[in-house]
Structures are given as structure tokens and as C-alpha cells.
Amino acid sequence: MKISTRKLISLRHPSLNLWHRTVDCFTWNTLIRAYVQRTHQPSSPTHTPLSIFLRMRFHGVHIDYYTFPFLLQSVHSPPHLQLGRSIHSQVLVFGFSSDPFVQTSLISMYTACGDVGSAREVFDEMSQRDLPAWNSIVNANVKAGLLSVARELFVKMPSRNVVSWSSMLDGYVRWGKCEEALELFNQMMKENEVMPNEYTMAILLAACEQLGSLEHGKWAHACVYKLGMEINVVLGTSLIEMYAKCGSIVRARLVFENLGSKKDVRAWSAMISGLAKHGRWEDCLCLFSNMVDSGVTPDDITFLGVLSACVHGGLVSQGKDMFERMSKEFGISPKIQHYGCMIDLYGKAGLIDEAWDLLNTMPMKPDGLIWGALLSGARICGDIETCEIALNKIIEQDPTNSAAYVLLSNVYAKMGRWKDAGDIRNVMETKKVHKVPGRSSIEINANIQ
Template sequence: MNQLKQIHAYSLRNGLDHTKFLIEKLLQLPDLPYACTLFDQIPKPSVYLYNKFIQTFSSIGHPHRCWLLYCQMCSQGLHANCLMKCVEIYHLEFVDCGLCKVRHMEAALELFNKMPVRNVISWTALISGYAQNGKYAKALEMFIGLENEKGTKPNEVSIASVLPACSQLGALDIGKRIEAYARNNGFFKNAYVSNAVLELHARCGNIEEAQQVFDEIGSKRNLCSWNTMIMGLAVHGRCIDALQLYDQMLIRKMRPDDVTFVGLLLACTHGGMVAEGRQLFESMESKFQVAPKLEHYGCLVDLLGRAGELQEAYNLIQNMPMAPDSVIWGTLLGACSFHGNVELGEVAAESLFKLEPWNPGNYVILSNIYALAGDWSGVARLRKMMKGGHITKRAGYSYIEVGDGIHEFIVEDRSHLKSGEIYALLHKIYDIIKLHKHVHHDPNEDEELLYSS
């Protein structure tokens, strides 16, 4: 280090430029502060030096410094292969950290759009980032773009990144096509891919096929495999099967984690198994040293609330080791609405008004509780509060899978380019239904239509 300082001093005294040599040596040590000081003194750094700094910051896990260097390089009109390195860095950050901000995605997309050449790493970086940010339709859109890119094919990471997006969207047909591609290319043996395929079928309600995939994974099953199958069975009403699978898991010496217990408590909730739910909740810490999290308390509150044990549910909320969130209070409010409990409904709603004053759903549910109890003054008071706070109920939206795309729509939506054709076809279908009903009239059909509508 002293020798480098002597070289630097000698260079300054004699008007020599040894900056490139000095920076290279300082980056090898590394002495980044000293190297950055020298770098900042260069009026127009070369592409070579930019690459060196980007590689160094990448190796020590500073992706944002890499991005800043790239932006600085672009502002000077330089373009180089460090562009690809930046995207690879962002990809690593997405995979390793898992909790990326939306602003990072905007920066990554800007970077991606400036790339003269894109490869599977750059495509996968965006697919993974969008999926992990909850932008599932965008992740799927990027994957389709990757498929259509000439000379580039999805790899195992691409598949493992996009399949969870298909699962969340319920895009089973597209997911099956991607699964077929993965199998044909030998990717199914990858644990991340096989578990993603399992999640696709389990989450989309394709339980029988999910069971086949689970059996196919066989001895390569890990905790993620067991959790995914338990969760799939639980949320689709196969509650006893979920608990039996848990027993098999314990027999095979697989230790449950917090995700396992979320699935088990959901199974108990959907099956109305209060005693089993209480027992599982208590076993978390006593048997497996798994501290219950907010979602576990939420599941137990839901279980007790659905069973009409509202006071016990409220007592549980009061004694939680952490502050209840809007999901906890919303669960209790929903249970109060179902069972017509005005007193606890008001308590839950007041907490929700503080936590999310913008949410009209809480006002509507409490209003329904008042209406069921015949308290019309309470209904009027809530309407006045909503009007005074300019709170309006937003329209819900739905997704539909058509071909290789996912379309979002709301009631009476006219935003789609082919909305005229869509509504014309709907009217034709409605006319056919009316004609069928008129020709083959059955008095019982009216009642069936009434209850199914």
C-alpha cells in the first residue's frame, strides 16, 4: 500500500498518468475509498475502468453502486458490455434477496430496454422480479416475450420463476404448456421446477394431478413439496387428507416449519375442526419450537370465528404478543357479520377504521351487521361517515385466461379492444338461453336458476 502511495505521489510531482495502473492495484487489494477518489478525479473514465468498478462492486454485493456507475457511464455517452453485467447483478439480487422494491423493477426494465443484445439471464431477471413483486401478469408477459425471442430459450430458472405467476393467476392451461416444455427439456428433475409444477396444480385446484406430481417427485421431496401439497389439500376442502399427509410427513422424520402450520390451520378452518386446530397451534412451540407468527394467529381467529367462538377469538387477539393487523381485525369483523354480533363487530370495525380508513369494505360489513340487527340509525350513521370521508366502494375485477394471455375485467367493462364483439356474443348466448328456457320450460328450472345466480 505504501508503495502505491509513493507511485501516486511520484506521478503527481512529475505530471505522469499512472491512474489506470493504480486503480487496478487498489481494486485488487481492495481499497475502494482510495480507488474511488482516483476514479472521481478522471474527467472521462474509460469503458475499461467502468467495467473494473462494476465487477468489483458486483463481487462484494453492491448492485446499486453498479447501477449508478452504469447510469454515469450512459450520461457520458459510453456503451459497453458492463450493461449485461448490470442485468446479471440485478438478477442475482432478485434471486438471493427475494424482497425487491418496485423502484428496482423500474430501473431494471429501463436497463433491459437499453440493451443492444438480450439473453436468457436478462429476460429471467425481469420475469423473476415481476413475479416476486406480485406483478404476475407482467411476469407472464415477459416470459412469452422470452419464448418469442429468436435464438433464446427459457432455462430452469426461467421456468421456476414464471410457474408461480401462473399459479397465482390461475393460468392452468398456460402453466401446463410450460410444464410440458420443462419436461421435454429435462428440467423437471430440478427441485425448484418440480415444486413449482406441484404448486401450479395444487393452487389451481387440480388436486388429483397435484397428487400425481407429488408422488412422482418421490424421494426427492423436500419440505417445500410437503408444504405445497398440504396447503393445496387444505384450501380445496380436502381437510382430512391434509392432516393425514402431515402424519406421513412426521413418520418420515420431516420437521414442520411455520408454513406447514399455516396449511394445517387452514385445513382445520375449512373443516370446522376447532379442537384439532387448537391442538396444532399449541404444538408449534411445545413440540417443534416454532413461534406462532401473525398469520398463525389469523388462522386461529378465523377458525374460532367461523365456529361462533367469537369471545375466545377476541381474547386471543387481546393476548397476542404482537399488534393485530387489519387482516386479524377483518377476520373477526367477518365472523361477527356471519353470526350477527354487533358489540364485537363494532370493536373490530373501530380498529379497522384506524388502520385503513380508506377501505370502504369495513364500513359496508358493519353496516350489514347493523341492518341484520334492525339498527337503521347505525346504518345511516355509517353512510354519513362514508360520504363525509369521500369513501366509495371500488369495483372488483376478475381475470380470464384466453390462449396465451391473461385479461383483467370489471363489471360492464368496455376497455377491451374487442369489447363490442365480446358483448355481441354474450347477447347471442343470452338469447339462446332464453329461447331454450321458453321451448323447454320446467317450473323447477326457475328455482334452480334463482339459487344459482
């Protein structure tokens, strides 16, 4: 189609100034894809993938079966669901509803928007279901927590690739079914039709980490070597996290050191957090200094590990210094978890007034984490009044928290307020809040019991 020689799109983005007399579909599709795949999104973009699509239609450019898949990639969260449905209607209008590429993209879009029902409808309407379509619908049910449905679809798949297995494994780990994940991985290895990749092994290591099973973790590590995989930064970070969680900080440190120059901020942060969890606060702060000296810029997760180390070591001045460096030196805005660490640090040091001051100046509303940290410090200091306030706030935010009711009742009893203590117990009975019994597991001969 011939058009007059004029700028089709704003001068403010040079890549969109098209002077061509004919603008074909390939060019417009490329523009849509480029905008979808931008790594740095501007705060107030001049154009969006949808606005480019609308201009494409305004100029009468022919749409092909690549246009909608690229456009649908821009719809990736529940607030965008209505937009996704509108694009779906355009798919129907332009006659691409039977194209497998478009249908698979629709399944992925509905999955990202949390509408697994619509994703299943699209899948059921497909006359020819290819492997990407099967993978997409399995992933849709995995993300929705419908693991039995996902497994049923997984079993029915005419063929599977590493994406299929990894998606199902990820579902089990994500929803806390780690033993099932180990069983599925064993099945994958026994069938010997599809070989796991680095992503699969990272999921397996996450399962071992959640179980806290060192023997299974060492077995997974051996599988990595047996499969001939290089320990890249992704696998290395997963191994560090797994060994640290399973109690072998020495093995975690060995993996960290063997990464050499491949270490990125994730690997450094994982090692720092691992040392903090093991109470190795001196090593943690030393490693943080080495990280900065090596030219690696820390992120919010790094500082969470550093502040946790300060809590373990009771290092109030160092903690305050690190908390200030976050924003002043590295431009990182503290999140609620960082405030929680600082309040915990002040509380355990007996500085309840400082903890209250920080809590009252937080830019966000305190949650259960914050009140729990304040409660912990107040109990150590014997500040009964602060304990009462914190527990009431915890119950206000989580009315089913049985431990908070029991602790509050005990606080009232300690204060001699027996009527209030009895009232709390009565409230528990009225609301049918029951104390959850404790549960623990132990690893015996590589079996979790």
C-alpha cells in the same frame, strides 16, 4: 509488510487467529468473504466484515479489486444504506471507482438498499458496461417497480443471458404483470438465442399460478419437458403450487409423488397447503403425519397449511393441538398468520370468547388479518358488538377500506342505529372513500378475459 508475531484478531474465533508474519490481501479478502457468506449469523458477532476490513487497513495490507466487492455484499438492506455510502467513499479514495467489478457491486449494493437513483448514477458513470452491470441495473429498476424503465434498459442491452431474461420476467410477475411475463417468455423462445433454466421456468409457473390459468400452466409444464429439464425439488414445488392454485389438485399430487425422495420441507408444505385450500383437510392432516414420520421437520409455512385445513374442517381440538405442537415440539414461534388461523377457527366454531382470549394474549399487535378473522366469526355467530369493534379497528388501520365502511354501516342498520349508519356513509363521502367494483376473469381457449 512485516509485523510482529502476535494475534491480530480475538482468540474467540479460531479462524481469525493469524500468526503469519505477513498477511496478504488474499487472506484478508477470504476472511471478509467468509463472514459475509456465513449461513448462521450469531446474535452478537465478535467480528463483522467491516471490522475485518478496518483491521486490514490498520495493518497496512494492500487492497485489491476483490476487497470492496466482498465487503459490499455485507450491505444488503435499507438500514445499511449509510454504511454502503461510506464504503463507496472508500472506493473513491483508493481509486477503484472505475473498476467494472467494483462498479457492478456498488449497483447491487444500492439496489439492495433501495436507492435505485444512486445505482443508476454509478451505472451512468461506467465507461465500459459489461453484461453483469446491465443485469444489475435492470434488476435495480425491477425491484423498485420501475418496469417501464427496466424494459427500456432491457431492450438497449447489447447482449442478454438467462439472468437478463429471468430478471425481467421476475419483475413482471412480482408486480402483477403476469400476462406481460408470458408474452416476454414467448419472445425469449422465438428469438431462440438464450435457453431458459430452472429458475426461469419457476418464474413462468408463478405467472400461471397468479393468473389461475390451468391451460397456461400445463403449457409451461410441457415446456419443461420439451427443454429436457429434470423436475427437481424447485421446479416440482413450483408445479405443485401452480396446479393447486389453478384447481387441479390431482395433478399437484401426481407431481408431488413423482418427486420421490427429492421432496424437502418446501415440497411437503406446498402439497399440504394445496390440500388445505381445496378443503381436503383429512388428506392434509394425513400427509402432515407422513411428513413427520419421514423425518422431515415442518416449518412455519407447513403449520400455516395445517391450521388452514383445521379451519376448513372445523377441527377445533386438532387445531389447538397443532398450534401447541408448533412451539413445544418443533420450537417454532407462531406468527401473526398462525394466530389469524386460530382466531378464524374459534370464530367459525362460535367460540368468540376463546377468540378474544387468544387475541388479547398475542405477543404482537393485531393487524387487519386478525380483526378480519374475528369479524368473520362474529358475523356467523351474530355477535353484533364484536362486529362493530372489529370493523372500527379495521378502519382505524386502513382508512381507505371501503368494504369495512359498508359493513359497519350495515351493522349499525341491523342494530337499529340509523343515525350511526348514516354518519358512516357521510364519512365515506367526506374522505372520498368509494366502493371498489368487483372484477373477475375467465379463461376461454387459453385466453384470460
